[in-house]
Amino acid sequence: MGKVTPLRRRLSAAGLRAVATASGLLLLLGGCGVIAETDARNTGSSAAVPVPAAPVPTPTPIPTPGKGPACPELRCTSITITGDMLVHTQLWQQARADAAAAGRPGYNFVPLLEGQRRYIGSSDLAICHQETPVANPEGPFSAYPSFNVPPQIITASKEVGYQACTTASNHTIDRGTEGLLRTLDALDAAGLKHTGSYRTEAESKEILMLKTPAASVAVIEGTYGHNGQVPEYPWLVDELDPAVMIAKAIRARALGADIVLGVMHAGDEYASEPNAQQQDVAHALVDSGQFTMVYGHHTHSVLPIENYKGTWIVYGLGNGITELSPWYVVNNEGLLVRAQFSQNSAGAWRASDLAWAPSVIVRDPYRWCSVASDAPQGVCASPAADAQTHQRTQAVVESMGAAAAGAHELLITKDK
Known part of the structure; x- marks a missing residue:
């Protein structure tokens, strides 16, 4: 026994x-x-x-409506995106004057961006586009055609609520690898996440994953070129290659991304419609089934919004900030877009609301200003000029059927 x-x-x-x-x-x-x-x-x-094990109860999803419009499902999240942060001489002169007015040394870009704060605060995540490299805090600075701008624009972006920025553009390597690295260091120091340019080859293979209370969001970017320059290493800056972007999106899904954003830095400057490259790349990304939304910048003008096979494509956000151009009125205008995504009972995420707000840059002093119908900042340039900007922006935004597909103006004063 x-x-x-x-x-x-x-x-x-x-x-x-x-x-x-x-x-x-x-x-x-x-x-x-x-x-x-x-x-x-x-x-x-x-x-x-x-003994039969007790049945494990199915966890009940925690209601997470997120910020922004009323959530049509149990869980939602909202993301705000804006166009190029393009700092010219006039803007850093304004930032220096604003710092001096507050009794501070250096450069203060927060007043320039202040009008965006209310919009950013109405979303769970806000992503900017840092168009150019930054210099050391005291300079020397330079504007077009080879930018090297005050890094205080990055700390101001963080101050008004942005959590991340894309960095791949035709100006990313204006100041070579050194300028690229300096920009990434400044973003890190400010606590802003970033993607589009990298310090190492290993880092270039990583995917930016951002968390909101309800979802995991991946951001994948690419630029059409570098103004004839060649990066010191091929992995320094993400290129606009749909096959590479789709492969990254597949990896992002495997890593747990609920929402994947495709970002294009491309197009014809001052245009009012997307070019063939933009449409081909955007449609390829959507056709892959891996992207939840696609958006772009670079043209320094607002471009249409399209609903392609149920997926939103925002072709061009115009300028987030810029100087006033005496030649191209569209250069002075921009688009802020807030997209709400909701998770259905099957677990899939989709865009449940897409809203846009037109903006303009004004001067004396230089400020970003919303010309949305509810005029949250009051009159920007003048009642007549604001109305013209609004009309021009709306006509372009809706020229590819966006309104019929459900895109609408964002009236921030009417938000819950």
Whole structure:
């Protein structure tokens, strides 16, 4: 029979507690997780029968409506995107004046961006586009055609609420690898996440994953070129290659991304419609089934919004900030877009709301200003000029059927 263990010895000495049932005896072996059933007609044998595990309750998703419009499902998240942060000489002169007015040294870009804060605060995540490299805090600075701008634009972006910025553009390597690295260092120091340019080849293979209370968001960017320059290493800046972007999106999904944003830095400057490259790349990204939304910048003008096979494509956000151009009025205008995404009962995420707000840059002092119909900042340039900007922007935005597909103007003063 073998050696009797101490546990068996104690059980034999104490006896087994028996409970009579209609069909036999259930011998309860306390703490063992097994019930031994003995037939009343044959008390000399027993067979171990596993106790069925208690059913594990299906976890109930926690309602997470997110910021922004009313959530049509149990879980939603909203993302705000804006166009090029393009700092010219006039803007850093304004930032220096604003710093001096506050009794501070250096450059303060927060007043320039302040009008965006309310919009950013109405979303769970806000992503900017840092168009150019930044210099050291005291310069030297330069504007077009080879930018090297005050890094305080990055700290101001963080101050008004942005959590991340894309960095791949035709100006990314204006100041070579050194300028690229300096920009990434400034973003890190400010606490802004980033993607589009990289310090190392290993870093270039990583995917920017951002968390909101309800979702994990991946951001994948590419630029059409570098103004004839060649990066020191091929992995320094993400290129506008749909096959590469789709491969990254597949990896992002495997890593747990709920929402994947494709970002294009491309197009014809000052245009009012997307070019063939933009449409081909955007449609390829959507056709892959891996992207939840696609958007772009670079043209320094607002471009249409398209709903392609149920997926939103925002072709061009215009300028987030810029100087006032005396030649191209569209250069002075921009588009802020807030997209709400909701998760249905099957677990899939989709865009459930897309809203846009037109903007303009004004001067004396230089400021970003919304010309949305609810005029949250009051009059920007003049009532007539604001109306013209609004009309021009709306006509372009809706020229590819966006309104019929459900895109609408964002009236921030009407938000919940």
